[in-house]
Amino acid sequence: MMGADTGAEGVSAAATYRRDFSMRALLSTALFAYMGFILMVIVANAVWLTRENPRTHESYLVALVANQDLRSQVVSSFRLSLISSIITTIIAVLMAVPSAYALSRFRFRAAAFIDTVIDLPLVVPPLIAGIALLLFFRQSPIGRLIDEHVVPVVYTRTGIVVAQFFIASAFAIRAIKAAFDQVNPRFEFVARSLGCGPWKALFKITLPLARNGIVAGTVMTWARSMGEFAPVMMLAGATPGKTDVLPVAAFLNMSGGHIEAAVAIVVLMILIAAVTLITFKRLGGQGYIW
Amino acid sequence: MIEVRDVSLTLGEFHLRDIDLLVDEGEYAVILGPTGAGKTVLLECIVGIHEPARGQVVLDQRDVTRMRPEQRGVAYVPQDYCLFPHMTVFDNIAFGMRLRKWPSGRVSGRVDELARLLHIEPILGRRPLTLSGGERQRAALARALAVEPRVLLLDEPLSAVDERTRERLCDELKAVQRHFGTTTVHVSHNFEETLAVADKVAVFERGRIAQVGTPEDVFCRPNSVSVALFVGITNLLPGAVRPGDGLPEFISGGLRFAVDTGLRGPAVAAIRPENIHLLAADEAHPDILPSGRVARLTDKGALVKVAFTTAGVDLVALASKREVSRLRIEPGAEVAFEVSPHAVHLLPGDGGDAAFSVEGPRADGTAVV
Numbered sequence: 001m002m003g004a005d006t007g008a009e010g011v012s013a014a015a016t017y018r019r020d021f022s023m024r025a026l027l028s029t030a031l032f033a034y035m036g037f038i039l040m041v042i043v044a045n046a047v048w049l050t051r052e053n054p055r056t057h058e059s060y061l062v063a064l065v066a067n068q069d070l071r072s073q074v075v076s077s078f079r080l081s082l083i084s085s086i087i088t089t090i091i092a093v094l095m096a097v098p099s100a101y102a103l104s105r106f107r108f109r110a111a112a113f114i115d116t117v118i119d120l121p122l123v124v125p126p127l128i129a130g131i132a133l134l135l136f137f138r139q140s141p142i143g144r145l146i147d148e149h150v151v152p153v154v155y156t157r158t159g160i161v162v163a164q165f166f167i168a169s170a171f172a173i174r175a176i177k178a179a180f181d182q183v184n185p186r187f188e189f190v191a192r193s194l195g196c197g198p199w200k201a202l203f204k205i206t207l208p209l210a211r212n213g214i215v216a217g218t219v220m221t222w223a224r225s226m227g228e229f230a231p232v233m234m235l236a237g238a239t240p241g242k243t244d245v246l247p248v249a250a251f252l253n254m255s256g257g258h259i260e261a262a263v264a265i266v267v268l269m270i271l272i273a274a275v276t277l278i279t280f281k282r283l284g285g286q287g288y289i290w
Numbered sequence: 291m292i293e294v295r296d297v298s299l300t301l302g303e304f305h306l307r308d309i310d311l312l313v314d315e316g317e318y319a320v321i322l323g324p325t326g327a328g329k330t331v332l333l334e335c336i337v338g339i340h341e342p343a344r345g346q347v348v349l350d351q352r353d354v355t356r357m358r359p360e361q362r363g364v365a366y367v368p369q370d371y372c373l374f375p376h377m378t379v380f381d382n383i384a385f386g387m388r389l390r391k392w393p394s395g396r397v398s399g400r401v402d403e404l405a406r407l408l409h410i411e412p413i414l415g416r417r418p419l420t421l422s423g424g425e426r427q428r429a430a431l432a433r434a435l436a437v438e439p440r441v442l443l444l445d446e447p448l449s450a451v452d453e454r455t456r457e458r459l460c461d462e463l464k465a466v467q468r469h470f471g472t473t474t475v476h477v478s479h480n481f482e483e484t485l486a487v488a489d490k491v492a493v494f495e496r497g498r499i500a501q502v503g504t505p506e507d508v509f510c511r512p513n514s515v516s517v518a519l520f521v522g523i524t525n526l527l528p529g530a531v532r533p534g535d536g537l538p539e540f541i542s543g544g545l546r547f548a549v550d551t552g553l554r555g556p557a558v559a560a561i562r563p564e565n566i567h568l569l570a571a572d573e574a575h576p577d578i579l580p581s582g583r584v585a586r587l588t589d590k591g592a593l594v595k596v597a598f599t600t601a602g603v604d605l606v607a608l609a610s611k612r613e614v615s616r617l618r619i620e621p622g623a624e625v626a627f628e629v630s631p632h633a634v635h636l637l638p639g640d641g642g643d644a645a646f647s648v649e650g651p652r653a654d655g656t657a658v659v
Contacts, residue, residue, distance in 0.1 A: 184370070184372060186368050186370070186372045187372050187374060189334075189337065189339050189359060189366070189368075189372075190366060190368060190372045191374075191385070192338075192358070192359040192360045193337050193338070193359045193360070193362070193364055193365055193366040193434075194360075194365065194385055194386030194389065194433070194434075194437055195360050195386050195389045195390060195437060196360055196385075196386075196389055197358075197360055198358075198360075200389070205374060208376050209374075209375065209376055
């Protein structure tokens with residue numbers, strides 16, 4: 001009943017609850033144990049880079065920086081990842097904003113079916129998605145038509161974007177739909193009763209109010225695209241210098257014995273993930289599922 | 291002028307059934323009903339958020355049933371006000387005027403006028419999230435009135451403000467409505483609020499309009515037992531009207547009193563608790579005035595609710611605290627009472643089957659009684 005007034009007051013309630021210390025300590029053990037596990041893994045990787053290679057007596061990081069081939073390979077992988085993921089994110093968000101709005105506001109007859117289909121790329125194992133994509137572009141009439149006559153996809157850099165898009169879009173729709181769900185549809189109706197057309201209401205009211213959520217979703221979509229591995233490798237291949245985005249490069253370096261390059265990529269990607277997560281949460285992003 | 295003609299609509303668990311409502315030019319109408327009766331849905335049909343499955347919405351002789359909200363000239367203040375949180379109060383109020391491409395001088399002049407009228411000049415630069423309930427209510431009202439609407443719709447406008455603010459806002463709402471002469475529909479579940487503002491009351495009950503009339507009609511002359519219960523008439527006595535010497539007599543159990551009615555036969559007497567006048571048992575002559583035994587007292591703040599039993603009938607009266615102490619009313623005490631023939635409203639028939647179940651439609655705790 002107090003509709004307009006409650007929201008802000010309820011938020012910090014958890015902070016003021018009475019605490020039972022022994023219960024709190026006991027139950028939090030699992031939480032902190034798991035967190036410790038994650039942090040140990042990260043630290044181990046970062047520390048390893050600074051360790052001395054017993055054969056060459058220089059640290060792995062120094063060796064990596066000194067090795068110009070390896071260094072420029074990591075740098076070009078990073079650039080490839082950055083460019084492809086930014087292109088993917090732009091396309092995915094342009095498609096996701098209208099889709100998410102439609103999902104959030106309109107009633108569809110087959111809502112459950114639509115929801116399930118949209119979420120499938122997130123739930124299907126990435127490798128499986130990659131194989132499925134490859135089969136589509138290589139064996140199906142429509143896929144072959146695209147690959148052979150419109151734009152080559154398989155084993156090309158375009159394939160990187162297509163593979164990233166296939167998965168990241170589902171993610172973008174989820175995150176941005178959550179942003180629209182947060183905006184009370186009444187705002188639009190009030191605007192319309194004041195003489196605002198439906199499109200204007202969308203652009204003047206709903207989009208500005210959902211802005212932070214949309215930006216948060218965009219950031220996470222980008223991070224997800226950066227990290228895509230198996231589908232990219234399946235559809236775009238793992239050609240060094242051509243389709244080796246960061247995760248693929250890490251994989252190639254692990255198999256090729258250049259462990260310092262692989263670990264450098266690991267540390268770099270963990271950093272990127274941390275920064276994006278912090279940004280996402282700062283912006284109040286919601287609805288992220290993997 | 292608003293005409294709702296035979297509107298029906300099902301929306302999830304809400305059903306509107308054959309709604310007919312006429313609000314005259316410049317009239318202040320209140321749709322009064324319990325929470326969950328579908329009042330908001332009806333309001334949203336007039337705004338144009340929902341399209342009725344059947345029936346018409348007519349504004350100033352213009353059928354707007356299929357028209358979009360932005361074409362109707364209906365300003366709307368939803369229950370949670372929905373002030374645009376990314377704009378200042380000024381920009382909120384100016385929103386509709388800017389859409390109409392008014393020159394900026396005219397816009398700010400109008401904002402100032404409304405701000406003065408509603409006492410919100412100091413908050414024009416603030417964001418809605420920093421405002422109190424009363425300030426939000428005023429800002430939302432200013433935003434709605436800014437576009438000079440033909441019709442103003444208010445959904446529970448006073449439910450999110452505290453008791454004291456509510457009283458003041460009631461007066462202001464009415465004054466502002468008089469000032470602009472805007473035809474207004476106000477949805478409420480609160481009697482005091484309704485009495486303070488309404489020219490016309492439509493009692494809403496499970497998706498239907500049960501009664502339309504002046505506040506006086508609805509509160510003193512409900513047309514059914516359920517409306518009587520809803521408007522706080524707790525004394526509902528099944529019985530029958532018989533010719534008496536002079537005025538006819540109403541007989542319920544062992545209780546009989548004179549009534550002013552043309553009705554004969556089975557009827558239900560509805561008596562507002564404040565219309566039962568209590569007297570000291572020894573002051574009154576037992577042959578003239580009936581008396582009863584007090585069962586319990588409930589403190590209602592300014593007044594005390596006195597429940598007593600007479601001739602096997604349970605009645606409730608409202609008395610001031612002074613009267614209670616002067617007459618020494620306390621549980622177990624004897625008390626005489628008097629009911630004016632004009633204070634008894636008679637409903638023909640036996641009141642129907644749902645009539646006397648306590649579970650029937652009732653008001654929530656905000657009722658006067």
